[in-house]
Amino acid sequence: MKKLHFILINIMLSSVLAYCYAQEKTVTFTTSAGVIKARLYNDVPNHTSVFIKKAANGDYNGTLFTRVIKEFMIQGGSPDSKNAPAGARCGFGDRRSEILPEFRNHYFHKKGALAAPRQNDDINPKKKSDMSQFFIVHGKVYTDGALDTLELIKNQPIRRKAMDTYYKPFKTELEILKKDNPREFNKRVVEINSKVDSVIRSTPGHLIFTEEQRKAYTTLGGCPHLDGFYTIYGEVTEGFEVIDAIANQPKDAYDRPKKDIRIIKVTIQ
Template structure:
């Protein structure tokens, strides 16, 4: 708890130092406690739209209708307001679709606020359904797990480059190794330089930033969502409220059996 508190305070200070000042602090009051959140300046379409809905009272009285522990809590759907127990809810609105605003430095750490969307088959542009939102609960990744995630992406890329640019010289290197050490070393150095240069510039290579590794290994998150859904804000106070809601027993549709209600969301 102490570690998380220190991290949150440092994060909050960093955000305001780095100019997250365009939007006011948002208060999310629930029947399990209150969270405070900021909206990012560099996701203006999502942030301005969310703020507009907040000022309209759009989310007041709705539910966190989809709750998955170690993943996220999703809420704000209009059909969740006063929904009877056991009813399947959470329908989105295509009239509030917004083009994605992916930013590599905004990722799915615990407390991240993001927009859900329809699947790629019917939504290849990955447009957000801005009529709802979700807050990441996530899980804590060990440093070794994060390294393995990088390797799982990067090793095949490196192997492909080696196959294309090292293997064609394999026989010649083997011949030179036994007859001309100087020529062998020169050719090997040349080939490895090409391999390393191509790998350094290879598209699709995964290098997790230090800030991301720190967050995922301390407070946790949901890395598999990065680059797929727009993150446009984050909870800066009340992370324990996410824990409480995420721990609720749910039905087959991931709806909590006892309502997790958004009493109101308003500007501080």
């Protein structure tokens, strides 16, 4: 009976998940460089609804990719780019289109992530998203060792403080144990490391990549340093080669492509 109950629960959960994914909208970016398709996330409702509304109004149609950086991202949609003269600096967005962020820890900046740009913290302390434009992650592929290094650098201040608490006061005692009782020394070191790791994991702002993140960043690629700073509200499903083509365009000193890459239309299905 319990087994049947468990099976029924799994069937119900699968049905709910299937329904949720079925309701996700698909966005098609038709550009002068090719077509990019992405799905919009349901659990980032404000960003998704604003994006859909702006796309339906044609706000992004005719705009340019105004900032493209290889191994980083491609950014477009800004209203000031529609009639921008060749070589003119543009892509400043529209602060009237800002909305509060909707950070979701389970979304991260893998290649193809669709996200909202924003102004810097000094003039935008609430980290509001500028929905007048968008960016798509290009990124680069990392090795596991490189990700380990990023974790080490980010967590070093937390680790140092924890070591001051759990290791430094017992340093002399541990040095004696290391000579006289190596087995007890090893046991104490394991205990200390366990406490330090616990402190790191419980401290806000720490960095420990999940298995999903590691798999994505070491295969597809991305920009892990952006995680937690921008709202991601969708991901590309088709047209990764178009992202590559746009990111590799020759550009000027302000990262605007020398040859205009125009967003012909953005449609939602």
